[in-house]
Amino acid sequence: xxxxxxxxxxxxxxxxxxxxxxxxxxxxxxxxxxxxxxxxxxxxxxxxxxxxxxxxxxxxxxxxxxxxxxxxxxxxxxxxxxxxxxxxxxxxxxxxxxxxxxxxxxxxxxxxxxxxxxxxxxxxxxxxxxxxxxxxxxxxxxxxxxxxxxxxxxxxxxxxxxxxxxxxxxxxxxxxxxxxxxxxxxxxxxxxxxxxxxxxxxxxxxxxxxxxxxxxxxxxxxxxxxxxxxxxxxxxxxxxxxxxxxxx
Amino acid sequence: xxxxxxxxxxxxxxxxxxxxxxxxxxxxxxxxxxxxxxxxxxxxxxxxxxxxxxxxxxxxxxxxxxxxxxxxxxxxxxxxxxxxxxxxxxxxxxxxxxxxxxxxxxxxxxxxxxxxxxxxxxxxxxxxxxxxxxxxxxxxxxxxxxxxxxxxxxxxxxxxxxxxxxxxxxxxxxxxxxxxxxxxxxxxxxxxxxxxxxxxxxxxxxxxxxxxxxxxxxxxxxxxxxxxxxxxxxxxxxxxxxxxxxxxxxxxxxxxxxxxxxxxxxxxxxxxxxxxxxxxxxxxxxxxxxxxxxxxxxxxxxxxxxxxxxxxxxxxxxxxxxxxxxxxxxxxxxxxxxxxxxxxxxxxxxxxxxxxxxxxxxxxxxxxxxxxxxxxxxxxxxxxxxxxxxxxxxxxxxxxxxxxxxxxxxxxxxxxxxxxxxxxxxxxxxxxxxxxxxxxxxxxxxxxxxxxxxxxxxxxxxxxxxxxxxxxxxxxxxxxxxxxxxxxxxxxxxxxxxxxxxxxxxxxxxxxxxxxxxxxxxxxxxxxxxxxxxxxxxxxxxxxxxxx
Numbered sequence: 081x082x083x084x085x086x087x088x089x090x091x092x093x094x095x096x097x098x099x100x101x102x103x104x105x106x107x108x109x110x111x112x113x114x115x116x117x118x119x120x121x122x123x124x125x126x127x128x129x130x131x132x133x134x135x136x137x138x139x140x141x142x143x144x145x146x147x148x149x150x151x152x153x154x155x156x157x158x159x160x161x162x163x164x165x166x167x168x169x170x171x172x173x174x175x176x177x178x179x180x181x182x183x184x185x186x187x188x189x190x191x192x193x194x195x196x197x198x199x200x201x202x203x204x205x206x207x208x209x210x211x212x213x214x215x216x217x218x219x220x221x222x223x224x225x226x227x228x229x230x231x232x233x234x235x236x237x238x239x240x241x242x243x244x245x246x247x248x249x250x251x252x253x254x255x256x257x258x259x260x261x262x263x264x265x266x267x268x269x270x271x272x273x274x275x276x277x278x279x280x281x282x283x284x285x286x287x288x289x290x291x292x293x294x295x296x297x298x299x300x301x302x303x304x305x306x307x308x309x310x311x312x313x314x315x316x317x318x319x320x321x322x323x324x325x326x327x328x
Numbered sequence: 329x330x331x332x333x334x335x336x337x338x339x340x341x342x343x344x345x346x347x348x349x350x351x352x353x354x355x356x357x358x359x360x361x362x363x364x365x366x367x368x369x370x371x372x373x374x375x376x377x378x379x380x381x382x383x384x385x386x387x388x389x390x391x392x393x394x395x396x397x398x399x400x401x402x403x404x405x406x407x408x409x410x411x412x413x414x415x416x417x418x419x420x421x422x423x424x425x426x427x428x429x430x431x432x433x434x435x436x437x438x439x440x441x442x443x444x445x446x447x448x449x450x451x452x453x454x455x456x457x458x459x460x461x462x463x464x465x466x467x468x469x470x471x472x473x474x475x476x477x478x479x480x481x482x483x484x485x486x487x488x489x490x491x492x493x494x495x496x497x498x499x500x501x502x503x504x505x506x507x508x509x510x511x512x513x514x515x516x517x518x519x520x521x522x523x524x525x526x527x528x529x530x531x532x533x534x535x536x537x538x539x540x541x542x543x544x545x546x547x548x549x550x551x552x553x554x555x556x557x558x559x560x561x562x563x564x565x566x567x568x569x570x571x572x573x574x575x576x577x578x579x580x581x582x583x584x585x586x587x588x589x590x591x592x593x594x595x596x597x598x599x600x601x602x603x604x605x606x607x608x609x610x611x612x613x614x615x616x617x618x619x620x621x622x623x624x625x626x627x628x629x630x631x632x633x634x635x636x637x638x639x640x641x642x643x644x645x646x647x648x649x650x651x652x653x654x655x656x657x658x659x660x661x662x663x664x665x666x667x668x669x670x671x672x673x674x675x676x677x678x679x680x681x682x683x684x685x686x687x688x689x690x691x692x693x694x695x696x697x698x699x700x701x702x703x704x705x706x707x708x709x710x711x712x713x714x715x716x717x718x719x720x721x722x723x724x725x726x727x728x729x730x731x732x733x734x735x736x737x738x739x740x741x742x743x744x745x746x747x748x749x750x751x752x753x754x755x756x757x758x759x760x761x762x763x764x765x766x767x768x769x770x771x772x773x774x775x776x777x778x779x780x781x782x783x784x785x786x787x788x789x790x791x792x793x794x795x796x797x798x799x800x801x802x803x804x805x806x807x808x809x810x811x812x813x814x815x816x817x818x819x820x821x822x823x824x825x826x827x828x829x830x831x832x833x834x835x836x837x838x839x840x841x842x843x844x845x846x847x848x849x850x851x852x853x854x855x856x857x858x859x860x861x862x863x864x865x866x867x868x869x870x871x872x873x874x875x876x
Binding site: 128129130159162163165166167169171173174175176177186187190191192235236239 | 774779781792
């Protein structure tokens, strides 16, 4: 489904991703963990073109995005990729001038060309699924952080993405609200949604991830099935990181 | 008056009192304006069948500025939308003689030569002096009036002669007020330059009032104005007789010799038949100096200045005229409201129209400029930045002037009303673009990222997500600018539009009921701008707050 080879990303004189390879199969829920600055979020943002990279390639389905693609090719590929890859931000980024329904139907109506009625019907279903049936007409400033993030997930799901990328979806939330959002993500995982989740929350990883990828200093230090990695971490970075997380 | 204004600005002047034309005129102008590119209509050049060529068939369009006041051209006291004055009557007579109908064209006095050159009017007939330098640019008729300059001082003051002016008063140099750009200004500068302080005014009566209220020591006015407004300024006294003899002539475009010949013939006839004398007696401005007109008429030619045959005297004690045109008593209080309220409201209508048409264009333009500067290609950003700096850095009056007086030089004639809308909206678009740029930049980056991540194109993201949020941010400053624009419409008087401020000045110059008119004008501006402030406040409250 997603296959990344030899990705290099530099920011100024800082190497953020160094020869990174990574892949996700259909139905897989991949968790990316690791110390801050390891390139986790950057990888997600490269996949849907919010950031450029210097070398390597990203394949999403049949679309292959390379570092040296012309502007025209790049924008055509991104147009195609973004329709199939949903993104959930740490800071939610809800559209504050639209209510919950408005946020969810915006892209289906204006990007996919769905009728408003059909889009609203689906939006109500999705908002129901994330437990917000009573907040359909609320604006972001009327919602708690957890509620906002659930609207954001519904907004991403409305495009029926093949893959959902979640960039630290619970980091800006207090524990109670974080658990609301986690249970929504767990539901999605059970439903077979392919996902890549960048997170610091071990309980989220354990609850939803089928594979774990440990990033450190722009490289993938270790990866494998979740239980195997947690039961027997091979790499020193992994051990140190897991220790620190379970203490905190 | 609004209708009259608007139709004249179309380049097809009509006499006042044709309300249907008003609507059609405005609609036509709007239409012209909407058709981008068609805004620049071709110059209105129509050849009349007669050898005299005029810009509007059947009409002799004569230019003047009613702000100059009586007795030349000024608003009638019973109906301020109508102009009267000896030049109005003279224009009627001249036009009738050449088989045309006179149509008054309002323009700023000092811009008359430009208005003539750019074919906004056929002739200038408004106390314009015969000056050799002007003959290089315009054709002059024979004189229609021999004027002198009258020194006016406070009746109980210590100035008894021109010589007294040269000696400093109690507070230093004497201050002398004159009409800016007039012969009086040149005369005073020539005779007393350096020994007095000269203050120039836009109208004659402002300076007269300033003398009465002791802010000026004296004023030098063309004798007709001094005589005509005598009754309004009882505190003033004329000192010595008129000096500095000069001649009012009619100016026509360079090369319009057929018209000038016809006008000369008409003037000669009017003089010979005594019609001019009767007219001037009615206004109380006939004096012995005018006898020279008979010599000129008999010669049918005018060669310029010569020594005065008879020392000029003021018109005091002139023979009683069969008809008398004089000013009524100065109006006060509610009478002013009743007499001039309606016409001020009409002019406020033009102010409203100018603002309401140009501002939406400015806002649209500003938004496009801001988007271009933030999201456009590199070359466009540079070009737009220069555009904004240029327009913000030069006065709107200069820009209007450029459109109205310079573009016709290269074959693009823009009617006055369209010029005003175009000039104001272009100028304000520069300011609005800066507001929008700030507003767009204030929308958090994550908003664009979220929109892109949902598969939106940059364009769609701007239209659906970024601009609607920026709009909410910029409402207060934009409304603030709208209110500012209301007041800036007053510069449109340079392109011959009589909006509220110009109307105020015209009426104030000719009626002297300045305090009441000022109050009325201020109230009208407030009535127009205050609802906008309220609207702005409502929008601020009503719009959903933008949370990060």
